[in-house]
Amino acid sequence: MVHQSEIQQALADWFAVNARDLPWRRAQTPYTTYLSEILLQQTRVDQGLPYYERFVRLFPTIQDLAIAPRDEILKAWEGLGYYSRARNLHRAATEIVERFDGRIPDQENDLKSLPGIGDYTASAILSIAYGQPFAVVDGNVIRVLSRLTTFAGDVNTSAARRQLKTLATDLLPDDNPGAHNEALMELGALVCSPRSPSCEICPVSKFCGAYSIGRQEDFPVKTKKRPVPHYDIAVGIITSDDSRILIQKRLDTEMLGGLWEFPGGKREGAESLKETCARELMEELGITVDVGKALTPVKHAYSHFKITLHGFYCTIESGEPESDAGRQLDWVVKENISKYAFPSANRMLFDELGIDSGD
DNA sequence: AAACCGGGGGC
């Protein structure tokens, strides 16, 4: 890359002054680096921050994470999304204790052998925690480098990702590669933003190809996403004679795996929502119910589809609830429901049900 | 290579 050492220096100087005061930078250890990187995958720093504080408080060491019940980790993760990260975090912590004597590995192959650690996270840990020369390529780096070099490839392709990894590696300094990686990401987060970047205060604008032609927002080049489908979901609020509500646990193999929810499912064809509710409760639990009053519908967007969640008060007419797929069931009093980890859409029904959110 | 996997904030 042209002006390589000048860009390195400008980035380092800028970062020395503008780096945010973040908790995993204050008391940095391999564990805090690992934990923060997992929490921040596809997650903005501002959103991950309270979760990081919670996790270092609940699980100060990798051993604490390894011996914790998984449900406890999922509960602490509740609301952050991409719950496979929490499941993998628990598995990886166990493996780190067993295979690596409780130390976060400092070898690329060892790190990548752990669940939840791919190329980005391995490079981040190796460079930031261990000072090794591995370049990171995250969303920020993609944006900064594609603008600097007017990179024309579609960054959603693996070929383009490889080229950007090479670019990032070329730009990596021998001295303090970890700080350089952090600086590049910090610049992407604070200055080189997706829309309306602050080029007038950017330390590397004079080296930026996109800025020189006034086309900052034309990079990175990426293909448009397909429109996402919408589904109606009907769930039953089933209450026992002693005022306990029936909830079930999602399987690990399902989306939102390991979280608890009100039983129900997706509307099929032209059936009514009440029919959906009755059919799903028969299929999943083997019970016939009387579907009563509806709760206020809740809209929610996932990454690849949208739903409207319809809750119905239901009364069992016949049968005893038994899961069709070995899902765990539980009858819970309202006061205890907040001890279970629920998906956000389910939680949006809590208020109307008189359930305390617990936070 | 492409699909799948959450939730929230900014515009």
Added chain:
DNA sequence: GCCCCAGGTTT
């Protein structure tokens, strides 16, 4: 509404 975020895993 749409886009994007300190990406990884599965198919």
